Amino acid sequence: MTSEGSALGYPFLKALKGVVKILAILAISYLAIYLLNALLGDGVDYRNLPILGSRNLIWLVAQVHLLLGAFLLGVPMFAVTVELIGWKKGDGRFDRLAHDFTRLFTLTGTIAAILGGILLVSLFILYPGFSGYMRSIYSPTWHLYIGLVLGEVISMYLYYYSWKALEGRKGMHILLGIILNLFGIAIVFVTDIWVAFMMTPGGVDEKGNLVSMWDAINTYAWMPLNIHRLIANVAFGGSIAAAYGAYRFLSAGDDERRAYYDWMGYIGNFIAMVGLIPLPFAGYLLAMEIYAFNEQMGISMMGGTFSWLWFMQAVIIGAIFLAANYYLWTAMEKIEGAERYRGYRKYLLLVIVVCYGVWLTPHSLVATVEEARALGGAFHPVLGVFGVMAAKITAVFFLIMATFLSFMLYRRSDKRPTVSWAGKGNLLQVLLLILSAGAIIFLGVYGYFVPAAVRIRMSMAQVVIVFIFMVLFLIIEYFLYRNAEAVGRIRWGDMPGRSQYALIFLAITFTWLMGLMGYIRSGIRKFWHIYGVMPDRSPQAYLPAHGVSTFIISIAILIFFLLISLVFWMAREGRH
Amino acid sequence: MWWIGALLLSLVVAVVAALRRSPLFTAIGLFFLFFSFLRSLSLIIPPIPAFVLRWYLLLAGVALLLYFSIREETFERFKAPLIALLVEREMRFLRVPVFLLFPLAMAYMAYAYTKPALSPPAESRTIHPEPPVEFSFRGKRIKVLGLENPLRKDRANLARYIAEGKEIYYRNCVFCHGDLWDGKGIFAHGFNPAPLPFRGTDTIAQLPEGYVFWRVSTGGPGLPPNATPWSSAMPVWQDMLSEKEIWKVILYIYDATGNKPRTWE
Numbered sequence: 057m058t059s060e061g062s063a064l065g066y067p068f069l070k071a072l073k074g075v076v077k078i079l080a081i082l083a084i085s086y087l088a089i090y091l092l093n094a095l096l097g098d099g100v101d102y103r104n105l106p107i108l109g110s111r112n113l114i115w116l117v118a119q120v121h122l123l124l125g126a127f128l129l130g131v132p133m134f135a136v137t138v139e140l141i142g143w144k145k146g147d148g149r150f151d152r153l154a155h156d157f158t159r160l161f162t163l164t165g166t167i168a169a170i171l172g173g174i175l176l177v178s179l180f181i182l183y184p185g186f187s188g189y190m191r192s193i194y195s196p197t198w199h200l201y202i203g204l205v206l207g208e209v210i211s212m213y214l215y216y217y218s219w220k221a222l223e224g225r226k227g228m229h230i231l232l233g234i235i236l237n238l239f240g241i242a243i244v245f246v247t248d249i250w251v252a253f254m255m256t257p258g259g260v261d262e263k264g265n266l267v268s269m270w271d272a273i274n275t276y277a278w279m280p281l282n283i284h285r286l287i288a289n290v291a292f293g294g295s296i297a298a299a300y301g302a303y304r305f306l307s308a309g310d311d312e313r314r315a316y317y318d319w320m321g322y323i324g325n326f327i328a329m330v331g332l333i334p335l336p337f338a339g340y341l342l343a344m345e346i347y348a349f350n351e352q353m354g355i356s357m358m359g360g361t362f363s364w365l366w367f368m369q370a371v372i373i374g375a376i377f378l379a380a381n382y383y384l385w386t387a388m389e390k391i392e393g394a395e396r397y398r399g400y401r402k403y404l405l406l407v408i409v410v411c412y413g414v415w416l417t418p419h420s421l422v423a424t425v426e427e428a429r430a431l432g433g434a435f436h437p438v439l440g441v442f443g444v445m446a447a448k449i450t451a452v453f454f455l456i457m458a459t460f461l462s463f464m465l466y467r468r469s470d471k472r473p474t475v476s477w478a479g480k481g482n483l484l485q486v487l488l489l490i491l492s493a494g495a496i497i498f499l500g501v502y503g504y505f506v507p508a509a510v511r512i513r514m515s516m517a518q519v520v521i522v523f524i525f526m527v528l529f530l531i532i533e534y535f536l537y538r539n540a541e542a543v544g545r546i547r548w549g550d551m552p553g554r555s556q557y558a559l560i561f562l563a564i565t566f567t568w569l570m571g572l573m574g575y576i577r578s579g580i581r582k583f584w585h586i587y588g589v590m591p592d593r594s595p596q597a598y599l600p601a602h603g604v605s606t607f608i609i610s611i612a613i614l615i616f617f618l619l620i621s622l623v624f625w626m627a628r629e630g631r632h
Numbered sequence: 633m634w635w636i637g638a639l640l641l642s643l644v645v646a647v648v649a650a651l652r653r654s655p656l657f658t659a660i661g662l663f664f665l666f667f668s669f670l671r672s673l674s675l676i677i678p679p680i681p682a683f684v685l686r687w688y689l690l691l692a693g694v695a696l697l698l699y700f701s702i703r704e705e706t707f708e709r710f711k712a713p714l715i716a717l718l719v720e721r722e723m724r725f726l727r728v729p730v731f732l733l734f735p736l737a738m739a740y741m742a743y744a745y746t747k748p749a750l751s752p753p754a755e756s757r758t759i760h761p762e763p764p765v766e767f768s769f770r771g772k773r774i775k776v777l778g779l780e781n782p783l784r785k786d787r788a789n790l791a792r793y794i795a796e797g798k799e800i801y802y803r804n805c806v807f808c809h810g811d812l813w814d815g816k817g818i819f820a821h822g823f824n825p826a827p828l829p830f831r832g833t834d835t836i837a838q839l840p841e842g843y844v845f846w847r848v849s850t851g852g853p854g855l856p857p858n859a860t861p862w863s864s865a866m867p868v869w870q871d872m873l874s875e876k877e878i879w880k881v882i883l884y885i886y887d888a889t890g891n892k893p894r895t896w897e
Contacts, residue, residue: 444834
């Protein structure tokens with residue numbers, strides 16, 4: 057594998073190869089469906105896969121395919137942004153970084169396409185009734201999807217292999233990257249049509265006949281899902297890129313490489329955090345649309361069968377925040393001048409741990425008979441206060457603000473402002489923090505005394521406050537540190553190994569979280585393929601126990617990381 | 633009251649930590665201090681269930697470990713006593729008992745976890761299970777989704793309905809749910825789990841009226857299978873009260889407690 061060719065014909069040749077590869081996988085999949093149908097006989101709605109079971113196979117393949125797809129869509133967003141920054145700043149490191157990431161996705165694309173083929177065959181062979189119905193409704197979007205995938209593959213190969221050839225025409229190369237991302241975003245939007253329809257169907261009559269194509273596309277969950285997945289892809293791409301940097305850092309043989317990969321991990325983590333911070337808001341929007349579509353579905357999701365999975369979600373997201381902050385705090389140690397801000401870390405840790413504790417306190421407690429008796433009521437008088445949404449949302453906002461502040465401390469560690477109003481500017485930022493934190497606490501506490509509908513609106517006000525706080529803080533920060541003097545240098549590569557394991561932990565935990573949340577989203581359909589339209593009449597038309605479902609999710613995550621490790625390893629070997 | 637032991641231990645470790653300026657002993661001291669704090673809360677509030685306590689302790693342990701490993705120099709000092717215990721010659725007299733006691737302690741924990749216990753296992757309680765799509769009320773099918781209190785719209789007679797609801801409450805519900813709507817009626821102590829309070833923000837304030845109607849109508853036996861394990865003694869009130877009477881009593885409990893039914897708009 058080489059991208060060093062400078063002639064423009066070479067990238068086109070590679071793109072053609074990519075197109076042939078996709079078409080070959082598609083042709084093999086269709087042929088397999090045709091042959092297997094002929095062999096097994098038509099006219100059934102379900103076929104059972106022995107031992108593993110049809111549902112488990114679809115679950116595993118779809119989950120791994122989705123994760124690889126998310127990676128394929130997230131990393132180009134990351135790569136083009138980094139390339140653009142490098143071009144504008146004239147810093148070659150950014151360009152190298154973008155190129156290094158791009159190396160990862162050509163190979164990932166092939167694996168994802170093969171898994172896509174397996175998923176297609178599995179769906180049409182094991183769930184012919186459901187797949188046939190979806191095809192009858194969404195045939196045009198399926199053809200659009202194929203066209204978009206081919207567009208994505210062509211632009212992906214052109215983008216990667218023309219790096220050298222378009223070195224002198226960077227604007228053109230970045231435009232290629234933007235086109236690649238547009239294809240990626242369009243793919244997310246099209247696939248979300250199908251998923252959203254299964255959850256919150258529209259555009260069909262009671263018997264499932266198509267009435268309006270646009271209504272079948274523009275369902276309740278479609279746009280919130282698009283937004284949620286796009287933001288999550290940015291965070292996911294960043295976290296995997298950071299894990300790649302960490303892996304290369306840990307296996308680097310010299311200081312130069314260690315410095316470079318340390319920086320790569322930092323940039324990856326930064327992008328992941330930028331994506332992570334707005335993610336709860338996007339999730340909230342999706343949940344609101346689910347409630348708007350069907351109140352009962354919302355209750356099943358938040359207060360019914362799945363409520364214990366939200367507890368797991370709280371544990372995982374809290375761990376993500378903790379690890380991300382830990383990484384920033386350890387990274388401050390390599391910055392000369394950061395000692396001025398060391399003292400703040402313990403307070404930030406305290407805020408994060410307290411908020412984490414509030415977030416993971418369940419409303420319904422697991423209690424022994426003696427404990428339940430000692431409670432003397434349905435809820436614990438103190439823990440019950442932490443268990444409701446008013447407390448949890450407030451805790452999440454504090455987690456976000458603490459992480460934002462950790463990053464700000466990191467950013468200013470090697471600088472000293474030179475403007476005359478530096479003291480006042482700092483004071484203004486502190487006042488802003490106190491006011492915002494006070495307002496969030498006030499609204500959080502007030503939320504206990506108002507009806508749910510009002511509380512939901514108040515949590516939106518909390519979102520706005522956090523957002524305004526961050527924007528105003530950054531504006532002041534920008535003017536405060538413009539023309540700032542350097543008080544030291546950043547010793548890139550001078551990082552303990554455990555900081556890199558924190559990055560790997562972040563990537564794994566983030567992926568795990570995606571699997572878990574995806575299961576909840578999909579599981580709230582319960583015994584419906586398409587909620588309220590097409591019931592699941594297969595032998596697996598039941599929700600598995602949480603232990604079983606989390607086990608399958610974990611297996612999918614393990615397979616994904618084995619595959620991605622293979623990609624990391626091959627990318628590393630390719631470099632040598 | 634074995635948290636007192638933990639408190640004393642944390643104080644001893646804290647003294648050692650201060651004398652030796654050791655991050656490891658500081659972390660251990662803080663951990664036990666936190667543990668004894670959580671346990672001692674049982675003096676003023678009901679004890680924190682072991683399930684939650686374990687999570688808090690895990691979180692505290694991780695947080696302490698992270699804090700003391702941010703700086704390389706501190707982390708080296710944090711590890712130093714452990715490394716010394718493992719390799720230094722003069723520590724061999726301590727090493728032998730530690731090497732003996734540690735596996736013994738682990739073995740005891742394994743034994744304690746696996747030995748048959750007389751008490752029933754801990755239950756994960758779903759206080760507000762998800763409702764079914766519809767349920768049967770004296771042979772009539774009622775959809776829970778979007779179910780609204782028909783009496784609430786009749787503004788002219790609302791005060792009368794509430795007054796009638798109050799009478800129904802005092803004839804039927806007060807014995808368990810209490811005179812102060814706090815779930816502490818005269819029969820409440822006989823039930824485990826205890827009857828739900830209606831005051832506060834975490835029971836009826838979280839629920840739409842249609843949900844409350846379903847719960848009152850079908851009682852404990854009407855709870856869905858996915859709400860198990862459950863042991864509610866709530867009667868099936870549709871056998872004793874009419875549809876209108878149940879709506880009246882629902883109006884009353886919201887009015888009496890100052891709560892508003894949950895709405896989505």
